[in-house]
Amino acid sequence: MTLEKQEMKITRHEVEHVARLARLALGEDELKALTGQLDAILGYVEQLKNLDTDGIEPTAHAVPMENAFREDGTRPPLPVELALQNAPVATDGCFRVPKVIE
């Protein structure tokens, strides 16, 4: 039991992987700190395993509500200038980005 408790819930390798997916460039110290923190969080959530959750529907949303619809009507879109206002660079009415190779 004590041995199991000491086992890490998340490895440094997994943290690096998740950081890469999130485009986060983490330094050595940050990696170390985050691995510890994430491990603690996962350990905390792990307590749920002690509960009997058979027959309980997984929660998909924290608000007990369903079916927020809008009817299929159109609204005037933004003028192009406004849509592009926050773009670092815009050309030909488009957002300009570094070349994407496919």
Next chain:
Amino acid sequence: MNSKYEIVIGLEVHVQLTTASKIFCGCPIRFGAPPNSQTCPVCLGLPGALPVLNRQAVQMAIIAGLATGCEIAGRSVFARKNYFYPDLPKGYQISQYELPVCRQGELAIVTEAGGKTIGITRIHMEEDAGKLLHTEAEGGRYSQVDLNRACTPLLEIVSEPDLRSSDEAVAYLKKLHQIVVYLGVCDGNLEEGSFRCDANVSLRPWGQKELGTRSEIKNVNSFRFVKQAIDYEVERQAELLDEGGKVTQETRLFDPTAGTTRSMRGKEEAHDYRYFPDPDLVPLVISRQWVEEVRATLPELPQAKVERFITELGLPLYDAEVLAAERQIADYFEACVAAGGQPKACSNWVMGEVIRGLNAEAIDIAACPVTPPRLAGMLQRIDDGTISGKIAKTVFDEMWRSGQGADAIIEAKGLRQVTDTGAIEPIIDAIIAANPAQVEEYRSGKEKVFGFFVGQVMKASKGKANPAAVNELLLKKLKA
């Protein structure tokens, strides 16, 4: 083709819905609009903007699900599919993952190898991404992003890996295409990307149960390209396996000019999408009542129409399939029959003159200048002997050109068929008198010359003589 391996194909089809507005915001959907002219804070992914689900998109998902025999989920959930790409402003695509809106459907297809049922694993709703434009300006160092298409509603229809050849894949796609267009949930425009497909292709030795490693060919938008891409991929994988190599699980891109597929490098890690329920959208609950309401309004599907045309209207299979292939054509045909046309005659004219005319002028049947009641009216004039089938073509052309009814044209142009023997007799006498040599030939046993006389009489009467009456009279006079 290499026959050492069994080919296994599964298809993921993206169907763009025909809603007026986007799936999570009120921006209009307009193909070809100036870049970034159809956006708002929601589809631009601006902070704080919240998506609200378009009810009509859900309705269309139910329609498509029912038409493909799916179970409609009482409860489904939207999820975030996380990845970074410049055409995806939020850094995630709103899709469905664990709880899609439809499951476990099927589609019957027919190929030269026979009939077969293909399983549909699931249908889920999602938003489309924007469009990347590659520009040659400034040495081609940049790409440009147009977000008009972002947030356009899509259904992703995922098949079971039940397809065993590129022909089956194409048959499945054509059938699915026909159905979604029939249902009116998709405009079916392949060039504009309203119906596009990803193909998962793998090979395995005959008899092996486990699936081989697959490659995924992305975004093919024509039936011909799908066949080419799959055939190429099958050859490529077979060669690899023959040489003792291994197929890598990867995403490949089809190059239509070369007819080949090539690897899209460096996207492997990006396949870790870290799906989770989107907290911005509440669960979707579809009541039995809603499903039954939709079921009651489902249009008759092509296969059912084909069967009905055969059993109720007595059409041959060929006619039934041609007419039922497109809903508008089928509706036009049925309107002709409802207006009193004899079914087989209506079928002949619709498949012949009507479709030919539409193709020649490149117009839609909705814009056909000859309306169903007008066509039926003309067919009645053939039936009652007012005009001959031959003259009917002239009348039809004139109806097409002028938009007038058959009766007005027949009167104005004097096209009424001459059945009166008193009027036909003098013409025949004149022809016989003018052609003694042919008369001699006929009487000496060359009966083929008879056709010559019929032709001459019809010509002399400007096509208006009743052919049956002409035949009868001619025979009598020549034998005399």
